[in-house]
Amino acid sequence: MDPLVGYIPGVFDLFHVGHLNALRQARARCDLLVAGVVSDEACEAVKGFRPTVPFAERIEIVDAIGLVDATYGELSTDKLDSWREVGFHVIFKGDDWQGTAKGRALEQSMAGIGVRVHYFPYTLQTSSTARRRALGEAQVS
Template identity: 60%
Template sequence: MTKIVGYAPGAYDMFHVGHLNILRQAKQHCDHLIAGVVSDEMCLLTKGKSPVVPLAERMEIVSHISFVDEVVAEVVPDKVETWRSVQFDVIFKGDDWRGTPKGLKLERDFAAVGVDVVYFPYTIHTSSTLLRQALDGMVAGRPEAARA
């Protein structure tokens, strides 16, 4: 029996239940789950902003999630290039990617190398973006907090 290796990339910034849901669901679809924690530089390049929590700390947090078998730093923007070094059979993404130009490109690129793309429901009520907005609002409302 062939072991299925799964890959779940993400920034995993300000780790929350949406991240946990993706990792839990991913582990149900593979034998060995690798979490690819996107580097600070790649977050800045792809999202236009740096994460709140530094890469080493995000990797430490994700490595202690029971569903995760291995953690790697994702340091290149091209997921297929990451696949060449990590070697996985299936990649997991939130369904907010489904049908988007990025998602369609991901599907085409991975179809060419025999990797399945599996989408899981996006946790709408919680996201790192919402958490960041809440923190920014708290700091904006308390000027002394910004100086601390």
């Protein structure tokens, strides 16, 4: 039987326990885990800002944790492009996507190629957005 390949995309900026939790949960649900680290340019195109930690460093951090079998540099925001390169069977996302237009679009896109979308609880109290906001407030003070 072929190994179940999981894929967890993310910016992984300002690495925190929410990232760690997601990687741990994904690791437990597949045989091989690939982390798709979103490029600075792709992050800026989707979220409107560049990550604080540079792309190469974010890849190195995710690699060093020892929870993933490989990292993949996501240069495109289209998960079909990632699937063509990685060949995963399940994609992991935070449940903040579940039930949203972007979540439904991802589910539809992935269903067309036989990939399952699995949602994890989003760590509300710890997020890169919250940290970025706190850092901005600390700089003003």
